[in-house]
Amino acid sequence: MLHRILVVHGPNLNMLGLREPEIYGSLTLDELNRSLETLARSLNMALTTFQANGEGELVTRIQQARSDGTTWLVINAGAYTHTSVAIRDALAAIDRPFIEVHLSNVHAREPFRHHSYLSDLARGVIAGLGAMSYEAALHFIARQPTDLEAVA
Numbered sequence: 001m002l003h004r005i006l007v008v009h010g011p012n013l014n015m016l017g018l019r020e021p022e023i024y025g026s027l028t029l030d031e032l033n034r035s036l037e038t039l040a041r042s043l044n045m046a047l048t049t050f051q052a053n054g055e056g057e058l059v060t061r062i063q064q065a066r067s068d069g070t071t072w073l074v075i076n077a078g079a080y081t082h083t084s085v086a087i088r089d090a091l092a093a094i095d096r097p098f099i100e101v102h103l104s105n106v107h108a109r110e111p112f113r114h115h116s117y118l119s120d121l122a123r124g125v126i127a128g129l130g131a132m133s134y135e136a137a138l139h140f141i142a143r144q145p146t147d148l149e150a151v152a
């Protein structure tokens with residue numbers, strides 16, 4: 001079985017490219033998603049992306065990952081990283097490994113960005129590498145065994 005990755009983007013990430021480019025870079029969300037799809041294909045993995053500004057929509061999509069064949073998640077929950085017990089609980093509920101990513105180095109920014117409700121549940125946390133934060137997550141997942149390899 002191939003890894004099937006769900007990339008989840010939280011609030012305001014639909015404004016990538018326009019929004020504070022000195023912090024978040026000049027790539028649009030569409031360009032980022034397309035480059036991640038290309039990278040995933042080259043690593044023999046399937047990748048789906050989802051973006052929402054609302055906490056409830058994000059929770060609902062994460063819940064669906066339990067039954068849609070998703071094997072790993074890569075999540076940039078945006079500002080909800082620092083506030084959302086609901087997104088934490090959804091990630092805990094689905095029993096799928098995930099990597100928390102951020103474009104910016106949240107630890108070099110305002111103190112309220114230093115705490116994450118997700119990090120202690122994540123397999124890894126990657127911050128500050130721009131689009132490469134997501135790419136590094138995909139490279140890591142590509143080297144993880146699939147279920148079939150794990151039982152072989």
Ligand code: DHK
Pocket residue numbers: 011012013076077078079080081101102103104105106113
């Ligand atoms: C994106 C956001 O929207 C912020 O709210 C987070 C994160 C940082 C990022 O760096 O990708 O604090």
